[in-house]
Structures are given as structure tokens and as C-alpha cells.
Amino acid sequence: MITNQRQYLNTQAQAERFRQALAAPDAKGVHPKAAKAMRDGLRSQLEDLEAELAEYDALRGGRVVTLEAESIVGIGEALIKARIVRNLTQKELAERLSLAEQQVQRYEATQYRGVAAERLQQVADALRLRVREVFTLEKA
Numbered sequence: 828m829i830t831n832q833r834q835y836l837n838t839q840a841q842a843e844r845f846r847q848a849l850a851a852p853d854a855k856g857v858h859p860k861a862a863k864a865m866r867d868g869l870r871s872q873l874e875d876l877e878a879e880l881a882e883y884d885a886l887r888g889g890r891v892v893t894l895e896a897e898s899i900v901g902i903g904e905a906l907i908k909a910r911i912v913r914n915l916t917q918k919e920l921a922e923r924l925s926l927a928e929q930q931v932q933r934y935e936a937t938q939y940r941g942v943a944a945e946r947l948q949q950v951a952d953a954l955r956l957r958v959r960e961v962f963t964l965e966k967a
Contacts, residue, residue, distance in 0.1 A: 829883040830907050830935050831917060838876055838883075845873040886911040894956075902947060903939030909954045923953040 829835050849869050853862040885891055886908055894905040894912075910920050917935065918928040934942055939950070951958050 828904065828907065829879050830911070835880070835883050838880055842873060842876040842880065845869050845876065849873065883911065887914065900938075900940070903934075903937070903942075906939055906947070906950050906954065906956070907935050909951075909956045913954055915954070920950070920953060924949060 829838055849866060853859075853866075857865075889912060891908065891912055894908050896902050896905045910917070915923075917931040921928040921931040924931070934950075939947060948958075
């Protein structure tokens with residue numbers, strides 16, 4: 828998941844390198860099956876990068892209004908996405924929380940794992956994110 832503009836630019840550059848590699852002719856002396864396997868791998872990685880870029884573009888463009896977490900662990904990813912949707916940098920979020928920017932960077936690097944529930948709520952409040960929890964009991 829891309830979490831900031833620097834990562835976005837790096838991902839764009841990496842995607843362009845994959846596009847160039849796919850456009851280049853196969854190396855001489857490489858078995859056709861090996862060349863196909865290499866191209867398939869490049870295509871797969873390029874598709875992953877393009878999906879990440881598209882997701883970040885959708886978030887930054889405000890085309891996302893609902894974020895879902897399938898588990899409590901997924902709350903961190905939703906908070907990161909909400910920050911992106913709000914067009915806030917990690918530094919700006921840190922200022923809203925009266926924290927150092929590095930603390931928000933650490934939170935996001937771990938997707939807020941191990942962060943107290945109270946702090947998660949403070950982050951959600953700073954992002955003007957309304958959270959509605961639904962707990963579903965699975966059949967035993």
C-alpha cells in the first residue's frame with residue numbers, strides 16, 4: 828500500500844522500469860520458455876504496482892467515501908487511507924494530534940498495530956472519520 832507522495836513517485840518510477848523491460852526484446856541465448864516466464868513475472872509485478880497507483884489515485888482524488896476493515900487489525904489500514912483521502916501529510920496529521928511526525932510514520936509503518944484504542948480514536952477524530960463497529964458471531 829502506498830502511504831505518501833514519495834512512495835507514489837517511487838512506485839511510478841518502478842512501474843515505468845517494468846514497462847520498459849517488457850517493451851525490450853528478449854535477451855539472446857535465453858530459452859523461449861525462460862523468456863516467457865520472465866515476461867509473465869514482470870507483467871504480474873507491473874499489474875500489482877498499477878493497482879497500488881490506482882488505489883492511491885482514487886484515495887487522493889476523493890473517489891472513496893467508505894472504508895471497510897474486515898477485522899480489528901484492518902483498522903490501521905483504514906486510518907491510513909482516511910488520511911490520504913483527507914489530503915493530509917503525515918506531518919499535518921501529527922500536528923493535529925500534537926505528536927512528532929516520526930510517531931505518525933511509525934504508526935503507519937506498522938499499520939497502527941499495538942496502538943491503544945484511545946489513540947486510534949484520537950486519530951479517527953483528527954481525520955473526521957466516523958467509525959461504526961459491527962461484530963458478527965460466527966456459528967460454532
